[in-house]
Amino acid sequence: MKKICSIILLTLSLNSFANEATNYSFVNVDRTIKVEFHLTSKKTPSYKVFFKNKLVINTSELGLLREDANFYTDMEIIKVSEAKALNFNYYMLQGKRNKISYSANQYTVSLQNSTGEGMEIIFQLSRDGIGLRYHFPKTSNDIKKIKEEKTTYNFDASAKAWFQPMSKAKTGWKETNPSYEEHYSMGVPANTKPAIGEGWVYPALFNSNDAWVLITETGLQGNYCGSRLVYNDSSKALQVTFPQKEEIFPNGALNPESQLPWYTPWRIITIGSLKTITESTLGTDLADPAIPMDTSFIKSGLSSWSWVLLKDESVNFETSLQFIDYASSMNWPYCLIDADWDTRIGDAKMKELVAHATAKNVKLLVWYNSSGSWNSTEYHPKGKLLTHEGRVKEFSKLKEMGIAGIKVDFFGGDGQSMIVYYHAMLKDAATHQLLINFHGATLPRGWQRTYPNLLTTEAIKGEEYITFTQxxxxxxxxxxxxxxxxxxxxxxxxxxxxxxxxxxxxxxxxxxxxxxxxxxxFLSGIQHIAETPAGMAKMPKYVVDYxxxxxxxxxxxxxxxxxxxxxxxxxxxxxxxxxxxxxxxxxxxxxxxxxxxxxxxxxxxxxxxxxxxxxxxxxxxxxxxxxxxxxxxxxxxxxxx
Structure with a gap:
């Protein structure tokens, strides 16, 4: 009996050791990118990334901690699939390329935790990079909550980074941070910690072992929060991290929560030369396909805009007429009228401007303040887009007036409830055939594919900041x-x-x-031009014609x-x-x-x-x-x- 027990224990021990020690290799079609996957001694999922047989990301951890379950340690590999070939084409109404083909090898690692609950990690290796995400395949009626994501990116000490700090929430003008509006740290060690102390936003660029690596996320749905990168001293790696506690819609969720089944957003690693990085479409390749909608109203192009150089006093009827005529003379399809238009111009005069613009073959865009109580901004219209009912009322009015789209400013961060707000606004705007421009906002993470009416998003320290300070x-x-x-x-x-x-x-x-x-x-579905009619009049004819x-x-x-x-x-x-x-x-x-x-x-x-x-x-x-x-x-x- 003792001998049989010893044999069983030895077998279990060998099986456990084999599970921990086995390396699984995943490769892309042309075998230039390879992922090695295995369990660590703590039975934590981990991976390495190679480009042309050179190690570019060292052993890095994967996993999630839900409030009700651990999917990070004591994991067991149940099955690793063979490569599944994926091939599809799609079309973009804006961006660097309109007809796009995607092909990849997909590998699915099925795991279970110590209580027998399952989780899958899905890897997709294309010619220019890697997408990975988690999937809980079980069905549940109750809400599951993720309290921490353990995905890390472990770069060698010699790797350099180019990335933008995350701002501290509720700081800045009228408590409007974060809006992805900091200057970049360039060519610094990958383990650098920003002075602000809140990590780094996406996309983050690295040079590792002679390869360029761009890390970001896409496919962010309303069942997850936006994330960022924070250097973890314990794991000696950059870790995917959830938002600051203030980054929520009032009384809304901060961290991810959802019923099952549940797919998390894609973590994207683009790898290659700078040519590979700048020409890649991986961020839209893995984004959710376009929702069913009529896209006939969507037209990209340039726009005149008075506020950026002339500020608040330019928002009036006479100046707006001038900038409409300016757009028409330049063959630009749009003119943007900025904050406080509802009182500085008013609905009746706005209808006159729409009529004038229509006669000039120009469409009008108008500004809105997205915020409720999460900041102290006073610009208006404010508070009219906070609910579905409010948006339907406001969007119906704009549609009747003949307004083509809206610029929506002063969002409140990356908490899950804020992400829900973005999605709801995009859907309601699509129903009312309105174009969207998000300002004071988060990185869109591929939403322009999912919602073709999203023409552009600020999320950068742009021209208006250049006008503020030397x-x-x-x-x-x-x-x-x-x-x-x-x-x-x-x-x-x-x-x-x-x-x-x-x-x-x-x-x-x-x-x-x-x-x-x-x-x-710069790539933008609507390109709002800062130059004024007076400035343009000083330019040579060939510049104006261009x-x-x-x-x-x-x-x-x-x-x-x-x-x-x-x-x-x-x-x-x-x-x-x-x-x-x-x-x-x-x-x-x-x-x-x-x-x-x-x-x-x-x-x-x-x-x-x-x-x-x-x-x-x-x-x-x-x-x-x-x-x-x-x-x-x-x-x-x-x-x-």
């Missing part, structure tokens, strides 16, 4: 040269770019050609050259026309060689600048398939072929 203006060149490598890789960004003339009371550090490049460099024909939805995008925070050159195509733009984020001249072999057309022009201002040159591809461009310090160029 310190922000001084940092603009490197800040702008950072954004195509992180914030604007996947999600539309309402930076509200381009001041060609001057900013009141600010000494601009960028040159006019730098500014001219931004509406093409700005009359700038797309915001592209057939293709190509990375030409660049480095985060220093410079970038991007090419974007619409039909058979290529727009190639570059900016120099440093205070020294930079010479770039551009290979035009990918361009079909033979001729075009380039707008540069010299000491006297803009200059235009005709170029011919047949004569110069490769040619060199010199960007002035903090300067830029635009090239159209």
């Amino acid at each position: 310190e922000t203006a001084d940092l603009q060149p490197s800040h702008c040269a950072m954004l195509p490598f992180a914030r604007n890789v996947f999600d539309p960004m309402d930076f509200t770019p381009m001041v060609l003339d001057s900013i009141p009371n600010i000494k601009r550090k960028t040159t006019p050609a730098f500014e001219l490049a931004l509406p093409v460099l 700005l009359k024909d700038i797309p915001t939805n592209w057939d293709d995008s190509k990375f030409i050259d660049g480095y985060p925070g220093k410079y970038i050159v991007m090419a974007r195509k619409r039909e058979n026309v290529w727009h190639i733009v570059g900016i120099n984020g440093e205070n020294t001249s930079k010479e770039i060689e551009i290979d035009l072999s990918f361009v079909i057309n033979e001729s075009g022009y380039i707008i540069l600048e010299n000491d006297k201002g803009f200059q235009q040159q005709i170029i011919s591809k047949s004569k110069n398939k490769k040619f060199k461009v010199t960007m002035k310090p903090n300067g830029g160029f635009v090239l159209k072929v």
Whole structure:
């Protein structure tokens, strides 16, 4: 009997050891990316990431702690699936590419905890990266609550990071933080802790073992909160972390809670060169597909906007008329009328503005304050969008007036109840055929695919901050040269770019050609242009003509050259026309060689600048398939072929 018991114990011990020690390898189609998965000695799920056989993410932990169950330690592997090939195509109404193909190998790891409850970890390895998420397959009628996510990213000590600090909730002007509006830390050790003390927002860029790695999340539904990265001293790794306690809709949930079954958002790891990072569509590939809706009302394009340079007093009937005419003269489809329009102009006069704009082939966008009690902002209309009933009433009025869309400002953070608020507003706006622009808001995390009426989102320290302080203006060149490598890789960004003339009371550090490049460099379904009619009137005719024909939805995008925070050159195509733009984020001249072999057309022009201002040159591809461009310090160029 003792001998039989010893054999059984030895067998169980060997099986347990085998479960812990077994490495499972997951690879993408072309075998450039590999994930090694296993259980640690504590039976915690863990993984490593290799790119071209080089280790880029060291052993990192996975798992979740629910209030009712532990899915982090004492886990057992029940089954690991074979690779399942995934292939699909989808279409985007805005962004770097409109027709997108996705293919990946999917692997599902089925585990159970010490009480026999199941959890799956799903890995999808595509050519440009990894998506991973958790799934509770069981069905329950009661609400389950996750108190901590244990997903980590463990980089080697030599890895460098480019990322943006998370602000402290309820700080800043009128307690409006957090809104993803801090300056980036660039090229710092990956274990750096921000001075603010609240971790780092997505997307976060890393250079590890000669590979570039971009980490973010997508597929964020109303059953989860937005997350961020905080360095964990115990695990010596960056950990996915939930929001600060203040980041909630009044009396709403902070951390994730849901019935089962339950899928968590995708954790995304894009891997490769800077070309891979900037050309990737992984953030929309793994986002939820578009909801059923009529998209015929959705049109992207440029917009005039008085407030950014002229501030509150510009929100009046006469100035609005001027900016409508300005948009019409520039062939821009929109004009945005900002805060307090409901009293400074009023509904009756707004209807007159709509009629005037319609005659000029321009549509109007109007501003709203999203907030209830979570900050002390006074701008209005305020408090009208807090409930479904309130939104239906307000959106019905706007639809009847002929308003095309709304800019909604001053959200309250990333708690689950706030995420529910975003989703509810997008759905109600879609029903009433209204376009949406979120300001003072969170990163959209692929929502523009799920809700095609979401044209853009701020979530960045943009042009309006440059108009506020000289310190922000001084940092603009490197800040702008950072954004195509992180914030604007996947999600539309309402930076509200381009001041060609001057900013009141600010000494601009960028040159006019730098500014001219931004509406093409930055991706946004609606590009709100900061320049005023008076400033535009000072520009050469060829600059004005160039700005009359700038797309915001592209057939293709190509990375030409660049480095985060220093410079970038991007090419974007619409039909058979290529727009190639570059900016120099440093205070020294930079010479770039551009290979035009990918361009079909033979001729075009380039707008540069010299000491006297803009200059235009005709170029011919047949004569110069490769040619060199010199960007002035903090300067830029635009090239159209």
